[in-house]
Amino acid sequence: xxxxxxxxxxxxxxxxxxxxxxxxxxxxxxxxxxxxxxxxxxxxxxxxxxxxxxxxxxxxxxxxxxxxxxxxxxxxxxxxxxxxxxxxxxxxxxxxxxxxxxxxxxxxxxxxxxxxxxxxxxxxxxxxxxxxxxxxxxxxxxxxxxxxxxxxxxxxxxxxxxxxxxxxxxxxxxxxxxxxxxxxxxxxxxxxxxxxxxxxxxxxxxxxxxxxxxxxxxxxxxxxxxxxxxxxxxxxxxxxxxxxxxxxxxxxxxxxxxxxxxxxxxxxxxxxxxxxxxxxxxxx
Amino acid sequence: xxxxxxxxxxxxxxxxxxxxxxxxxxxxxxxxxxxxxxxxxxxxxxxxxxxxxxxxxxxxxxxxxxxxxxxxxxxxxxxxxxxxxxxxxxxxxxxxxxxxxxxxxxxxxxxxxxxxxxxxxxxxxxxxxxxxxxxxxxxxxxxxxxxxxxxxxxxxxxxxxxxxxxxxxxxxxxxxxxxxxxxxxxxxxxxxxxxxxxxxxxxxxxxxxxxxxxxxxxxxxxxxxxxxxxxxxxxxxxxxxxxxxxxxxxxxxxxxxxxxxxxxxxxxxxxxxxxxxxxxxxxxxxxxxx
Numbered sequence: 166x167x168x169x170x171x172x173x174x175x176x177x178x179x180x181x182x183x184x185x186x187x188x189x190x191x192x193x194x195x196x197x198x199x200x201x202x203x204x205x206x207x208x209x210x211x212x213x214x215x216x217x218x219x220x221x222x223x224x225x226x227x228x229x230x231x232x233x234x235x236x237x238x239x240x241x242x243x244x245x246x247x248x249x250x251x252x253x254x255x256x257x258x259x260x261x262x263x264x265x266x267x268x269x270x271x272x273x274x275x276x277x278x279x280x281x282x283x284x285x286x287x288x289x290x291x292x293x294x295x296x297x298x299x300x301x302x303x304x305x306x307x308x309x310x311x312x313x314x315x316x317x318x319x320x321x322x323x324x325x326x327x328x329x330x331x332x333x334x335x336x337x338x339x340x341x342x343x344x345x346x347x348x349x350x351x352x353x354x355x356x357x358x359x360x361x362x363x364x365x366x367x368x369x370x371x372x373x374x375x376x377x378x379x380x381x382x383x384x385x386x387x388x389x390x391x392x393x394x395x396x397x398x399x400x401x402x403x404x405x406x407x408x409x410x411x412x413x414x415x416x417x418x419x420x421x422x423x424x425x426x427x428x429x430x431x432x433x434x435x436x437x438x439x440x441x442x443x444x445x446x447x448x449x
Numbered sequence: 450x451x452x453x454x455x456x457x458x459x460x461x462x463x464x465x466x467x468x469x470x471x472x473x474x475x476x477x478x479x480x481x482x483x484x485x486x487x488x489x490x491x492x493x494x495x496x497x498x499x500x501x502x503x504x505x506x507x508x509x510x511x512x513x514x515x516x517x518x519x520x521x522x523x524x525x526x527x528x529x530x531x532x533x534x535x536x537x538x539x540x541x542x543x544x545x546x547x548x549x550x551x552x553x554x555x556x557x558x559x560x561x562x563x564x565x566x567x568x569x570x571x572x573x574x575x576x577x578x579x580x581x582x583x584x585x586x587x588x589x590x591x592x593x594x595x596x597x598x599x600x601x602x603x604x605x606x607x608x609x610x611x612x613x614x615x616x617x618x619x620x621x622x623x624x625x626x627x628x629x630x631x632x633x634x635x636x637x638x639x640x641x642x643x644x645x646x647x648x649x650x651x652x653x654x655x656x657x658x659x660x661x662x663x664x665x666x667x668x669x670x671x672x673x674x675x676x677x678x679x680x681x682x683x684x685x686x687x688x689x690x691x692x693x694x695x696x697x698x699x700x701x702x703x704x705x706x707x708x709x710x711x712x713x714x715x716x717x718x719x720x721x722x723x724x725x726x727x728x729x730x731x732x733x734x735x736x737x738x739x
Contacts (some may be wrong), residue, residue, distance in 0.1 A: 175593075277644065314493070328516070329544070348697050348733055349697050349733065349736075349737060352696070352697035352732075352733055353699050355699075357698070364722075377568065380475060408641070408644070409638045409641030409724055409725060410641040410644060410646070410724055411641060411642055412722070415722040419721065422719040422720065423712075423723075425719075426710075426714045426719070431710035431711075431713075432710065432711075432730075434653070434698060434700070434707045434730055434731070435707075435729065435730050435731075436697050436698055437697060437729075437733045437735070437737075438728065438730075439727075440726065440728065441723070441726045442720070442722060442723050443723075443726075444639050444641070444724065445638060445725040447725070448634045448638070448723075448725030449638060449725075
């Protein structure tokens with residue numbers, strides 16, 4: 166008997182990284198998965214986003230452990246796409262009990278040269294995208310009347326200043342306000358809303374040359390790194406100093422364990438919680 | 450039990466729990482034991498003159514022992530006062546003798562005077578800090594030294610309170626419980642390199658003997674400005690109605706097991722990189738206005 170046996174989880178940004186890890190972990194504990202991801206790059210976001218092949222790999226991994234999954238390409242900036250994906254998932258498994266908003270982007274642009282279009286893109290994906298995701302899932306959850314668990318993925322950056330992330334930090338802090346008020350409104354329905362604040366996780370969001378340039382400017386006098394290994398080592402040193410437990414980053418599965426706990430009935434009385442999984446980053 | 454290989458989410462770990470004779474502490478002991486841990490338990494097992502409610506008894510502790518063993522765990526349970534380092538260390542020595550190590554510490558023992566700020570004496574205020582703050586310092590220091598020496602990390606869980614985030618007529622208790630949060634942050638920062646994690650849990654209302662007793666019934670009647678309650682049931686119903694509007698979820702309180710679920714998660718390796726976290730298990734109490 167799994168810890169989320171028989172539940173249905175709707176997960177955005179599920180093609181790779183943390184989102185994929187959540188899908189596999191929840192499936193391992195008995196949930197059926199409705200997975201979406203944009204599966205293509207986005208204008209003004211320099212780093213490569215997930216691909217269709219990535220989403221197919223998530224499907225393979227979920228099915229390999231005996232899980233059930235409906236995976237669709239959908240952009241969290243487009244409610245119609247989210248609703249269509251959900252409709253397919255609901256037809257297969259019934260309404261979601263769990264919603265995990267993992268889709269996110271970070272352009273890493275200095276504030277003085279950041280365009281309003283870049284700012285709007287980040288907010289549109291990371292904050293309004295969360296609004297749209299909940300909005301799409303909520304009617305079927307309320308109608309089912311079984312309560313539910315909504316888990317937002319924010320960021321430890323909400324608690325500390327960071328370079329080149331004014332848009333990202335603002336979007337992720339906005340999610341906290343959304344959580345508190347939504348938790349209040351949805352409490353009477355038995356729907357819980359909580360937020361996880363990860364420290365750095367070495368997914369493609371950090372393990373790329375765009376963030377590599379940020380690291381280079383901070384610790385390598387702007388000189389490019391000669392190899393990925395050199396870049397990753399420099400990143401490790403830079404990031405470890407910010408955490409109480411002196412590691413550079415944690416694994417996607419560490420975030421998934423928090424998602425699983427909040428998604429399960431073990432957390433049935435936890436709502437409006439800000440759960441940091443962050444090596445002590447937020448408190449340091 | 451000696452030959453059995455423990456299974457579960459904290460299999461093979463040893464947890465030290467204070468205030469374990471009843472209520473939340475007992476619930477944590479049983480939950481962790483049911484997931485494979487061995488338990489070192491202490492409780493004062495006597496009343497404190499300043500405290501608003503009767504404390505646990507040795508008979509309560511015997512019931513904890515029975516429940517832990519029924520759940521498949523081993524337990525060393527002793528009568529001891531968290532205000533006394535000597536008493537704590539004596540229990541820990543026996544626990545280490547029996548189980549060889551300490552992986553998890555749960556500082557749960559607490560007491561509360563429950564008086565308004567103008568009514569409480571400085572002696573009562575200090576008495577509360579003695580148990581709830583100095584007692585926690587006493588509880589964690591020896592295990593931390595053991596954990597550093599053993600060099601396999603550890604998980605320290607301090608039971609704070611949702612009262613840390615809300616105005617309540619308990620200045621002594623709220624001061625002590627809020628101090629635990631910054632104490633935990635400092636400790637987490639200091640012990641991070643040793644992979645010793647330090648976290649707090651902030652429970653909302655939990656129906657345990659600390660609330661569900663006649664003396665607190667008198668306090669509730671006083672706070673509500675009404676006649677004394679005719680029965681324990683009447684008091685419970687009044688508390689449910691009093692507390693429910695303060696929570697986001699439509700409940701008056703949560704069960705001890707809800708707190709134990711969070712204890713289990715923080716005690717387990719599932720949360721291996723969680724430190725300096727304030728984990729609220731409170732039905733939305735802290736974040737609700739009014």
